[in-house]
Amino acid sequence: MKKLSLKYILLFRSFSFSNWFILAILVIGVLAPFLANDKPIISIQNHNISFPFFSNEKYLENTAAFEVWPLIPYHSQSLDFKNMNSVGPFEEQVVPSLYYRHWLGTDELGRDLLAGLIHGCHTAIWVGFGAMAIALIIGVFLGGIAGYFGDSTYRIHKAKWISCLAFLLLTALFIPNLIPWNWAEIPFIEKATQTILFTMLFLFLSAVLYFILNRFQAYKKSISIPVDLIISRCIEIMETIPLLFLIIALSAIFSPSYWSLIGIIGISSWTSIAKFMRAEVLKIRQKDYVESGFALGLSNIQIMKNHVLPNALNPIYINLSFGIAAAILIEATLSFLGLGMGVEQVSWGSILASSRADYTSWWLAVYPGVLLFLTLYSLNQIGDKLSK
Amino acid sequence: MNLPLLEIKNLSISFGNDIEEHFAVSGISFSIEKGETLGVVGESGSGKSLTSLATIGLLPKSAKIKSGSILFQQGESSIDVLKQNENQLRKLRGNEIAMIFQEPMTSLNPVITCGEQVAEAIRLHMGYNKTKAKEEAIKWFNEVQLPRAEQLFDAYPHQISGGQKQRVMIAMAMCCEPKLLIADEPTTALDVTVQKHILQLIKSLQKKHNMGVVFITHDLGVVAEIADKVIVMQAGTIVEQNTTRNIFKYPAHPYTKGLLACRPPLDYRLKRLPIVQDFLTAQNKEISTVFNEIKISNEERTSQLKELYHKPKLIEVRNLKTYFPIQKGLLKKTVDHVKAVDDISFDVYEGETLGLVGESGCGKTTLGRSVLQLIRPTSGEVIYKNTNLRDLTSKELRPFRKDLQIIFQDPYSSLNPRMRVGDAIVEPMSVHNVYGNQKVRKEKVIDLMETVGLKAEQFNRYPHEFSGGQRQRICIARALALSPKFIICDESVSALDVSVQAQVLNLLNDLKQQFNFTYIFISHDLSVVKYMSDRIVVMNQGKVEEIGISEDVYDAPQKEYTKKLIAAIPKGEEIYG
Numbered sequence: 001m002k003k004l005s006l007k008y009i010l011l012f013r014s015f016s017f018s019n020w021f022i023l024a025i026l027v028i029g030v031l032a033p034f035l036a037n038d039k040p041i042i043s044i045q046n047h048n049i050s051f052p053f054f055s056n057e058k059y060l061e062n063t064a065a066f067e068v069w070p071l072i073p074y075h076s077q078s079l080d081f082k083n084m085n086s087v088g089p090f091e092e093q094v095v096p097s098l099y100y101r102h103w104l105g106t107d108e109l110g111r112d113l114l115a116g117l118i119h120g121c122h123t124a125i126w127v128g129f130g131a132m133a134i135a136l137i138i139g140v141f142l143g144g145i146a147g148y149f150g151d152s153t154y155r156i157h158k159a160k161w162i163s164c165l166a167f168l169l170l171t172a173l174f175i176p177n178l179i180p181w182n183w184a185e186i187p188f189i190e191k192a193t194q195t196i197l198f199t200m201l202f203l204f205l206s207a208v209l210y211f212i213l214n215r216f217q218a219y220k221k222s223i224s225i226p227v228d229l230i231i232s233r234c235i236e237i238m239e240t241i242p243l244l245f246l247i248i249a250l251s252a253i254f255s256p257s258y259w260s261l262i263g264i265i266g267i268s269s270w271t272s273i274a275k276f277m278r279a280e281v282l283k284i285r286q287k288d289y290v291e292s293g294f295a296l297g298l299s300n301i302q303i304m305k306n307h308v309l310p311n312a313l314n315p316i317y318i319n320l321s322f323g324i325a326a327a328i329l330i331e332a333t334l335s336f337l338g339l340g341m342g343v344e345q346v347s348w349g350s351i352l353a354s355s356r357a358d359y360t361s362w363w364l365a366v367y368p369g370v371l372l373f374l375t376l377y378s379l380n381q382i383g384d385k386l387s388k
Numbered sequence: 389m390n391l392p393l394l395e396i397k398n399l400s401i402s403f404g405n406d407i408e409e410h411f412a413v414s415g416i417s418f419s420i421e422k423g424e425t426l427g428v429v430g431e432s433g434s435g436k437s438l439t440s441l442a443t444i445g446l447l448p449k450s451a452k453i454k455s456g457s458i459l460f461q462q463g464e465s466s467i468d469v470l471k472q473n474e475n476q477l478r479k480l481r482g483n484e485i486a487m488i489f490q491e492p493m494t495s496l497n498p499v500i501t502c503g504e505q506v507a508e509a510i511r512l513h514m515g516y517n518k519t520k521a522k523e524e525a526i527k528w529f530n531e532v533q534l535p536r537a538e539q540l541f542d543a544y545p546h547q548i549s550g551g552q553k554q555r556v557m558i559a560m561a562m563c564c565e566p567k568l569l570i571a572d573e574p575t576t577a578l579d580v581t582v583q584k585h586i587l588q589l590i591k592s593l594q595k596k597h598n599m600g601v602v603f604i605t606h607d608l609g610v611v612a613e614i615a616d617k618v619i620v621m622q623a624g625t626i627v628e629q630n631t632t633r634n635i636f637k638y639p640a641h642p643y644t645k646g647l648l649a650c651r652p653p654l655d656y657r658l659k660r661l662p663i664v665q666d667f668l669t670a671q672n673k674e675i676s677t678v679f680n681e682i683k684i685s686n687e688e689r690t691s692q693l694k695e696l697y698h699k700p701k702l703i704e705v706r707n708l709k710t711y712f713p714i715q716k717g718l719l720k721k722t723v724d725h726v727k728a729v730d731d732i733s734f735d736v737y738e739g740e741t742l743g744l745v746g747e748s749g750c751g752k753t754t755l756g757r758s759v760l761q762l763i764r765p766t767s768g769e770v771i772y773k774n775t776n777l778r779d780l781t782s783k784e785l786r787p788f789r790k791d792l793q794i795i796f797q798d799p800y801s802s803l804n805p806r807m808r809v810g811d812a813i814v815e816p817m818s819v820h821n822v823y824g825n826q827k828v829r830k831e832k833v834i835d836l837m838e839t840v841g842l843k844a845e846q847f848n849r850y851p852h853e854f855s856g857g858q859r860q861r862i863c864i865a866r867a868l869a870l871s872p873k874f875i876i877c878d879e880s881v882s883a884l885d886v887s888v889q890a891q892v893l894n895l896l897n898d899l900k901q902q903f904n905f906t907y908i909f910i911s912h913d914l915s916v917v918k919y920m921s922d923r924i925v926v927m928n929q930g931k932v933e934e935i936g937i938s939e940d941v942y943d944a945p946q947k948e949y950t951k952k953l954i955a956a957i958p959k960g961e962e963i964y965g
Contacts, residue, residue, distance in 0.1 A: 288802035292863075294762055296816040296870070297789030306815065310806040 018378035018385075025375055029121035036115035038078040040067035073100055074112035076119035076346040084110040086361040105363040107354050113363060116346045117371060123347040124375065127262055127331040128324040134266025135273055135323060140309075140316065142270070143277025146231035147312075148285060148304060155222045159213035167206035171199065231274070238271045247330065251339045258341050261334070265327050276319050280312040318386045325379035332372055348372050391461045392419040393600040394443065394568055399456035401438050401447070412438050412451070414624045420617075422567070425594060425601040427615030427632065429608055429647065431885045432856070435624040436604050440570045443602075444485050445469055445477040460484065460568070482513050486561035490573040492553035496545040502556045503529070503541030506563055513564040528559040532589060550748070551582035555589065562593060568600045575610060579747045579912050581956040587613050606885040608647050609958035612636060620644045639675070642667035649675045650890035652919030654942065654957065657684040660897060661890040661919070693937065696922060699738040702874060702906050703759070708732045708768035710751075710758045728754040729765065730930035736874070741900070741907040743921030743938060745914050745953065751930040752910050756876045759908070760792050761785055772874075790820055793867040797879035799859035803851040809862050810847030813837070816869045833869070839902075840865045840895060857888035864895065868903070876908045881916060893920060914953050918942050926950050 028035060039052045044066040053070075074080070080102070082094040089105040104113040145154075213219040250264045284290060285308070293303040334340045335349025348368040355364035401413040413435040420426045428436045441447050443458055459466040460480070472480065481487075489495045497505060506528060507521040516524060522541070529537035532555040545553060554574060561569060571590060575583035591614055594601050603614055611618055611632065618635045620628040620643065628641040639645045646664030659682045666678060684692075709732075711725035728751040736742050744752045758765040761777050770777045777788065796802040803812060813833045814826070823829045834844045840861040851859060860880060867875055877896065881889040893916070899905065909920045917924060917938070924941045926933040926949065933947045945951045 288796040288798055289804045291762060292794065292796060292802050292866070295760060295789065295792075295794045296819065296866070297786040298815070298819050299786075302819060306807065307804045311804065 016381075016385075018381035021374060021378040022382065025121050026125060028118055029125035032118050032122035035070055036072040036074060036076065036112070036118045037070045038073060038075040040069045042068040072103075072112065072115050072118070074102075074115040076111065076116045077344065078111065078115070080106060080110040080112065082110070084108070086358050086364065088361065089113075089363055104367055105361070107351070107361070107364055108358055113351070113367060116351050117348070117368060119346045120348040120351060120368065120371075123258075123341070123345060124328045124331065126258070127265065127347075128328045130262040131265035131269065131327040131331075132320055132323045134263065135270040135327075136316070136320065138267070139270035139273025140277050140313075142231050142234075143274035144281055144304065144309070144312070146228045146274070147278040147281025148300070148308060149225075149227040150282075150285075151226040151228045152224050154227045155224050157214075157220060157222050159210050159216075159219040161223065161225065162213060162219070163206040163210035166209055167202055170202040170205065174198065174202070228278070232278070235271045235274055238268070243268055244330070244333065247334060248337070248339055251334065258345055261331065261341050265330050269323060269327065269330075273316060273319055273323065276315050277312060280315055281308055284308050284311050315387075318383055321379050321383035321386065325376045325383075328372070328379075329376060391459075391464075391466055393422045393424075393461050394602075395419040395459040395466070396439070396443070397457050397459065399439065399442065399458065400454040401435070401442060402452050402454050403450055411454070412624050413442075415455070416621070416624075416626050417456075418619055418626065418629060420568070420600045420602065422600055423594070423598040424617060425591075425603060425615045427611035427618040428602060428604045428621060429606065429611055429618060430621035431606055431887055433623075434621040436621050437572055439621075440487070440572055440602060440604055443469060443568075443570060444481050444487055445472065446481075482509065482566070483564050484566055485568045485570065486564070486566040487570045487572065488554070488557050488561050488574045490576055492550055492557050492574075492577065493545075495557055496553055498545050501542050501544055502548065502553075503543075506556065506560045509560050510563050524563065525559070528563050529556075531593070532556075532559045532562070533585075534559070549582075550578055551586065554578060554582075554586055558586075558589065558593070562597070565597060566599065568602070569594070570602045570604070572604045573606070574603075576605070576607075579956075580914065580958075581747055581952060583610070583958070584613075584956040587958075590614065606887075607651075607958070608635075608644075608886070609651055613958050620647065645675055647887060649678060650887050652890075652893070652915045653679070654915055654918065657689060657939075658682045658919070659684055660894045663890050663894065664887045689939070693922060696740055697737055699740075701735045702738045702740075702772070703736040704769070704771040705735070705759060706733050706769040706771065708755070708758055708765050708770065710754050710763060710765045727751075727930045729758055731768075732927075732930075732932055734925060734932070734935060736906055736908065738906055739900075739904060740923065741909055741921045743917035743924040744908060744910040744927060745912065745917045745924060746927035746933075747953075748912060750927045752912075752927050753878055755927070756794065756878050756908060756910050760794055760876060762794070787820075790822075790870040791873045792876075793870070793872040793874070794876045794878060795860075795863050795867050795880045798883055799856050799863055800883075802863050803859060803866075805851055808848050808850060809842075809854070810834075810837075812851075812862070813866050813869050816866065820870060822870065833865075836865045836868055837862075839899070840868070841891075855888075856884055857892060860884060860892050861895065864892075864899070868899065871903065872905070874906045874908075876910065878910045879912070880909075882911060882913065889916070896920070913957075914942075915957050926953070 033053075034041065037053060041051065041053045043050050043052050083102060083106045086108055087093050087102065087106045087110075089103060091105070093102055095101050102112050102114070104117070106112055107116070246268055247264050250268075251261065290303060290307055293307055298306075331340065331347060332349030332352065335347045336353045338353060340347055340350055348371060351364060351368040352372075355361060355368075358364065396419070397417050398415050399413055399417070400411060400415050402409050402411045404410045416435075416439065418426070428439070430436045438447065438451065442453065443460075447453070453470055456470075458469040460469050462484070469477070469480065496502065500508075503522065503525050506525040507518075510516055510521040510524045511518070514521075514524070526537050526541055529540060534540050534552060534555050540548065540552070540556075545556075548556070557574075569590075574590070575586050578586065587610065590601065590603070593599070601614075603611065605611055608618075615632050618628075618630060618632050619626050620635070620641065622643050628635065628639070628644045630640075635644060636648070639648055643664060646662070646667040649662040649667070650664060652658075652661060656679075658679065662675075662678050662682070708729055709727070710729040711727055713722040714724045714726060715721065716723045730751075732755060734742070744755065746752045754763060757763040759770050761770070761780075765778055768778065772788065772792070775788075777785065780788070803809070807815075810830070810833055813836060814829050817823055817829045817832070818826070823832050830847075834847060837844060837846065842858065842861055842865070846854075851862070854862065863880075880896075881892050884892060896907070897920070900907065907920070909917060911917045918941075921938050923936060924938045925935050926941065926947070928949050933949045934941060934945070936946075941950060942954060945954060
């Protein structure tokens, strides 16, 4: 058996084009603000060292100072008024020196395309990894317990089961009612405290219910809960909803921002991970080492943590790289449709969208398109390689 | 000129690259005539399977042939199999040389009917049309003595038993009437009773069609039943080559002697089993002298048993029933039950080894698990320390788990591949919070590992770095971690080679002496059970056929079923002396 572990993936044991490419995208994405910015990183003037890069104030150009500038002296949002209305990469540009040249051209507002692509890497990485992290947590948890407990092994006291149901029902019914019409205007802290307070209240109510019910002999009986059945049906329901429409609907309700987009993509793409996880855990559960765990008196949690999880995660890693590619693609699609994250956040999809308005500027379509294609291709390549 | 059917000359096969080379087969030569059966015997890793794969040109890509030739007789001359290209090899396979593999469960395609798979081979090699191929396939099904050949033609592999699958495999190999049949451990995965029938079948087919047969096995006892000539392989070389009769009567090489001696003997009781190393270290020792040194006399045995059955009972099993529901229809209505364990009662005395024997599917594994409550029994009582274990919830059972342990059959799947072996043994200790802290536990584990014959520096290794026998030692150490009082060995040595089996059995007996355990020893192999146990329970279809002192059960079986089991044990030694 080939040893497959997170270490193996991170170290890229066999480096090829796709591995190098993804590594480059990762490095560029993480370092994006340092690579392309309209503020110098360090500025030294009259023995005063300042870091304009880290301050929020607008940087006033000072020719007298000694400055260290980023590789590309433009931010994705900085407007170059001298090179407006889409100047191409090979056309004549009005720039003071070669350093200030727009190597990949500009868009309609005079924003540098290269800076846009670099900051787009940043967005793509955050969306890809962030969304997959959420999907991973949900998928591994739900898929894991579905495969582990199956339909007949999870037994719970009737009283506990009823009070849990009551708690879920209360929360599901009352939380939407709590949202006032001016929900968006209330500060976050207040929102959070409100939600926590009401959840605590419901928890308390259901606990009281449990203690009352537990006094009756009839409710002390334990019943088995078909965990697998419930979760599998949930997965199927999630999968029947067309993903893109769900996201479009959700992003219409929540104001599209960085975090909400990550959350939405994450919540809507956990099903494939959960399915993989369930299948894998079902297989591992038949292994003798799980049974020997029971024979040694390990609890369910110990068996899950020590024996099932480490062995089940392999195929999940493979799924992850396809998942990241899909998340990046969804983000690009949404941005292309104008449903992405606000104007202040640049992404490859939003650059592609801007090329729609101006179809003579080929560079606005070709460069982000090629970048998107290569990224998705490389991620899929890595996934294929891992699954072998 | 009379050419042999197959002649292998100075064959060497190696693995690895230029820097590090490992010879799996080094310079072996042998030949086989038409109508002859050659037994190839050796432990796993001795290169016997590789040799057979080379013969039909199916070596794995990583293996390199370093020297030698494999000459196969065709007409008046011979061809060298190693020099054939892929197309020529394909013609050779099936038509001239056929092979039967060890695992009948996986060598049949589960989505195609058995008959179709045989018919396909016939169509491919003989060029018959569909109806003719079906007729031919049914003819071969009859030839391999499959019952109801017409119905079985349309059966899927999962619908028939392991023995029947192996018969289908034999039919598939035989259908083109090859000149040479290679059987690679064809009976290892089967019960003794089924094994006997398969051996008889291969023998009769070989006589009828005058084939050459290469029969590969790790068990010398099996070879005695079938082979005319035997070669004994060890670490890629042939250590002894002789007729079967001479091998059994006058074994020359100490390794052969070891292999012959390490099978548990049936007619007398030994203190411990001789192992191969005994013979390798002491040159020219005869088997009989070794046996005489460690024989237990009848008087000793009687007093042992007397003492044993005066001790208190450790576990009482009363009317234990474990049924599995058969569910049918959309609403999963229970229509019937599989009665895996059906009303079984017995006692286990302290310090006793109780043997549990029966064919696969008789419910012996389910019984073992039901006693430990790993499968919850449907009804009945398992009384340990005045508590009925069946009444306890899984949480309440946890403290009892310390005392009651199990060692599984398959050493490959009973260890978590991602856990270091040391940690695997520490785990139960920390779960039950014994021996105070982690440092003391680690010392204790190293002690244990040394007790079962492992080294302290192997603490941080992963299971895949160990051989089957070593893994079973790890499993034993893990079961011992909580110093239990009672251990169930569920076919614990069935997956091991005979020579390794002897070592593990000795270890189990030594540990019993040292720690005063009580065992339930489950196996389908009556000879192993008889050697290990004080009393034997013979099980058949979920019920007890017979319980008794092991010598009594073997010498004077009361039931037909027990007699059948005893008759099926390969008795190489008895045939030849």
